[in-house]
Amino acid sequence: MVIQSLSGIIFFYLYRDGSFALQxxxxxxxxxxxxxxxxxxxxxxxxxxxxxxxxxxxxxxxQYAFYNYAFYLFGA
Incomplete structure (x- = not known):
């Protein structure tokens, strides 16, 4: 979780979803x-x-982590 969260904070431009999901x-x-x-x-x-x-x-x-990463995996 730490690596993913830090990566998302540092490399936020890698998210390629719509504006709602991006926020x-x-x-x-x-x-x-x-x-x-x-x-x-x-x-x-x-x-x-x-x-x-x-x-x-x-x-x-x-369970929070599972739900979170399933959302990342299957899209917003």
């Missing part, structure tokens, strides 16, 4: 980098400590 991608990359990545890191640490909340949080962030 969504430009907002999505900083949100993923600033929010989803730290939450995923914390949830992994909590999950490794056998915390059910940490595990469920990790599943939620992984």
């Amino acid at each position: 969504a991608w430009r907002i999505n990359d900083p949100v993923t980098l600033g929010l989803a990545v730290p939450v995923l890191a914390v949830s992994i640490v909590l999950s490794r400590r056998e915390s059910l909340r940490g595990f469920l949080l990790m599943l939620g962030v992984m």
Whole structure:
């Protein structure tokens, strides 16, 4: 997620979608980098400590990533 988000921020001109999708991608990359990545890191640490909340949080962030990358893959 970190590499993809940084790439999207630095090389934003590589997105070749319509204006609506382009704005969504430009907002999505900083949100993923600033929010989803730290939450995923914390949830992994909590999950490794056998915390059910940490595990469920990790599943939620992984679902966010799956949905996000499916949207990238199949188009906007």
